[in-house]
Amino acid sequence: MSIPALRQFRRVVVKVGSSLLVDRAGGRLRHAWLAALAEDLAELHASGADVLVVSSGAIALGRTVLKLPAGALKLEESQAAAAIGQIALARNWAESLGHHGLIAGQVLLTLADTEERRRYLNARATLGRLLDLRAVPVINENDTVATSEIRYGDNDRLAARVATMAGADLLVLFSDIDGLYTAPPQSDPTAQLIPVVPAITPAIEAMAGGAASELSRGGMRTKIEAGKIATAGGAHMLIADGRGKNPLRQVAQGGRCTWFLSGSTPATARKTWIAGTLEPRGVLHVDEGAARALRGGASLLPVGVTQIEGNFSRGDAVVIRAGDGSELGRGLVAYDAEEAGRVLGKASRDIASVLGYPGRAEMIHRDDMALRLGYDRGDRVGTTGS
Numbered sequence: 001m002s003i004p005a006l007r008q009f010r011r012v013v014v015k016v017g018s019s020l021l022v023d024r025a026g027g028r029l030r031h032a033w034l035a036a037l038a039e040d041l042a043e044l045h046a047s048g049a050d051v052l053v054v055s056s057g058a059i060a061l062g063r064t065v066l067k068l069p070a071g072a073l074k075l076e077e078s079q080a081a082a083a084i085g086q087i088a089l090a091r092n093w094a095e096s097l098g099h100h101g102l103i104a105g106q107v108l109l110t111l112a113d114t115e116e117r118r119r120y121l122n123a124r125a126t127l128g129r130l131l132d133l134r135a136v137p138v139i140n141e142n143d144t145v146a147t148s149e150i151r152y153g154d155n156d157r158l159a160a161r162v163a164t165m166a167g168a169d170l171l172v173l174f175s176d177i178d179g180l181y182t183a184p185p186q187s188d189p190t191a192q193l194i195p196v197v198p199a200i201t202p203a204i205e206a207m208a209g210g211a212a213s214e215l216s217r218g219g220m221r222t223k224i225e226a227g228k229i230a231t232a233g234g235a236h237m238l239i240a241d242g243r244g245k246n247p248l249r250q251v252a253q254g255g256r257c258t259w260f261l262s263g264s265t266p267a268t269a270r271k272t273w274i275a276g277t278l279e280p281r282g283v284l285h286v287d288e289g290a291a292r293a294l295r296g297g298a299s300l301l302p303v304g305v306t307q308i309e310g311n312f313s314r315g316d317a318v319v320i321r322a323g324d325g326s327e328l329g330r331g332l333v334a335y336d337a338e339e340a341g342r343v344l345g346k347a348s349r350d351i352a353s354v355l356g357y358p359g360r361a362e363m364i365h366r367d368d369m370a371l372r373l374g375y376d377r378g379d380r381v382g383t384t385g386s
Contacts, residue, residue, distance in 0.1 A: 003196060003259055004236055006252040009170040011050040011131070011266075013235075014041065015159035018056040019176050020242045027064030029057070029088070033245060034096050040248035041136065042100035050131045052166055053138045054159040055093060061085035082143030093138045103135040108142035114161040117315030121332065121368075127166045160226035164233030167266040167367070171230045172251070173223055174242025179258030180207060180220065197260045200228050231262040234269035267367075275330055275370035278317035282310025282337060284363065291322045294371060299362040300331065302351065305344040312337050320364070320371075329371035331364035 006012075016037070023030055045051045059078050062085025068077055086108070094104040107126065113119045130137045141158050156173060163171040183191040197204055208221040223239055230237045240247060240257035251257055264272070286294070290304025300320065312318055313336045320328045333340065343351050343359065351359040 004170075004261075006044075006170075006248070007047065009049060009236075011052075011166060011168040012044060012170045012172060013052045013054060013159055013163040013166065013168045014172045014174065014248065015054040015155055016056060016174055016242065017155070017176070018060040020174055021055065021057040022060040027060060029061060029092055031092070034092060035099070036245035037242075037247060038096035038100060038102075040246050041097065042102055044248065045100075045102060045134075045136065050166075050168075051136050052127070052131070052162060052168065053093065053136060054155050054162055055089060055138055055140055056155045058082045058085035058089045058140055059143060061088050079144050086140065086144070089140070090138065097136055097138075103133075105130045105135045105137050107137050107139045109139060109158065109162070110142050110145065114158075114165060117332065118313060120165065121315045121334070124165050127162075131166070154222045156222040156226040157229060160229035160233075160235075160237070163230050163235045163237075164266070164269075167270065168235050169266055171226070171235050171237040172248070173226065173237065173239045174247055175223070175239060176241065176243055177220070177239070178241035178256040179239050180204070180224075182207060193256060194258055195256075197227070197258060199263070200224060200231065200260065227260040231260055232269065234262050234264045234266035236260065236262050270367070271370040274317060274332060274368065278330075278332075280310075280319045280330060281316035282308060282312035282318040282333070283321055284308055284318050284333070284340070285321050285323070286328070288323055291328060294320070294328060294369070297366060299366040300364040300369065301348055301361065302340075302343040302363050303345060303347050305340070305363055308337060308340050308344060310337060312340075314339075318364075320369070327372060329369055331369035333364055334360040334362055334368075 062081030
């Protein structure tokens with residue numbers, strides 16, 4: 001089975017664990033290592049790819065500053081350490097990337113930001129705009145407010161959610177191990193590296209071990225869970241040893257790692273989810289001009305909407321119907337029902353004056369829409385596509 005090449009990907013999420021970024025003994029940032037990784041990221045960015053970073057390390061840095069004892073921390077201690085460490089973490093990322101002319105944008109997420117559709121859309125729009133501006137989002141879980149009941153608890157799964165949210169086609173998990181083995185290599189000398197995983201099966205899941213270290217809350221098990229999320233969202237994933245300098249360059253040059261392959265693309269996976277998984281909460285009726293624009297690949301603008309049905313909220317799935325009542329497709333609406341009723345038929349330039357605040361230019365963005373087969377000129381997903 002062929003192994004993908006790093007250069008073929010257009011949007012890449014790179015996750016960096018605490019054990020790589022922070023020296024275990026002194027609890028200090030590994031500046032030289034971060035500088036080398038920033039060099040790798042700058043090279044990838046210069047090739048035209050969009051780059052996002054999911055970085056652990058805030059709690060590990062903060063506990064050193066606060067002189068907290070070794071061992072597990074209480075929730076409030078973790079939150080306090082994160083509040084201190086996040087400042088240092090963001091500053092160092094900004095300086096390291098800035099050395100190569102890159103702009104870093106800090107994004108702190110909670111579980112709800114990737115699970116609740118309204119907040120998901122807001123976070124997705126923010127990431128999309130940062131990437132449009134060629135900035136590098138540096139993302140971490142917002143540990144200062146997350147509680148043990150509503151948190152990821154590891155950045156592997158957070159990185160996978162970010163990859164699907166951002167429409168990334170590759171997720172890179174740098175760790176202190178160079179990939180998935182047939183058995184834990186620390187305890188089984190006969191364990192062999194698996195270079196390519198075509199699909200995550202129960203047998204693959206059974207090969208995962210437990211957590212890795214005090215500084216890192218993740219282990220191979222969470223990486224496999226991340227792989228299931230990422231590949232279902234249309235992104236390939238790889239696990240590689242990040243302890244040496246320039247780890248991304250080592251991967252590009254054929255270094256040891258494990259690739260987890262996805263059977264679809266981010267766009268196709270998203271369209272499938274919109275078309276067949278979400279229950280519609282309402283209906284938008286559109287005029288013939290809007291129907292033609294949708295068939296040509298455009299977004300749905302308020303000016304083309306003639307009538308709404310249902311009591312939907314922003315981020316809910318709705319059905320799009322043509323003037324004759326036929327279903328054109330489905331999408332995630334950018335307004336709740338009350339707002340949609342006020343702006344329907346209005347030009348995008350008039351939205352702010354109608355609502356009293358700036359709104360979205362699109363009622364449904366084309367990226368959040370799946371049209372029925374035969375109505376569009378883009379990718380098709382089973383019976384639908386966009």
